[in-house]
Amino acid sequence: GAVVSQHPSWVICKSGTSVKIECRSLDFQATTMFWYRQFPKQSLMLMATSNEGSKATYEQGVEKDKFLINHASLTLSTLTVTSAHPEDSSFYICSASVNGYTFGSGTRLTVV
């Protein structure tokens, strides 16, 4: 079946630095990729929807300049958390929409 490979699985970074999270679709082309954020003991909240070759659509309240999404190819979408702060510490997970929803394994980001 369709697989989305997400890296890194976990990352610890210093406050003020940037972190890039990658999601690669294996053996299929992902026209659309969804990016979710999940705080502890909370649900998955959609941050943005990225479409290959076009600008991402961000949900209300999500800072587009802070969470940079790039979907330059049909097999790769990236989320860059710029100038990360401790409040950005969360679980980030991507999902490709192809014959259903295929999720990456998620990235636990800790900003210290």
Next chain:
Amino acid sequence: AQKVTQAQTEISVVEKEDVTLDCVYETRDTTYYLFWYKQPPSGELVFLIRRNSFDEQNEISGRYSWNFQKSTSSFNFTITASQVVDSAVYFCALSEAFTSGSRLTFGEGTQLTVNP
């Protein structure tokens, strides 16, 4: 607007008990899809089931069963003879279509703890 409500935040049962996780949804669409996912402590999302709005047949898969009732906008999930390995957070979700670009709306999740 779509909305999914899982009123049970946490459920704790003893092994071998049956447990039902409730899910109520809201949508204006006549065509929609309902999902259940399991999220173990590792964080990955494990797909359990997808049901479209035109198929109200209940489904059974091993110890898992699902009851879909459009009249009450509910899609409940029952685990029979629960096991410790069933401990996880379970999410109910809704999408308006099954095409690329259709967003998935999640409920708040139910933390299930199965005690030995």
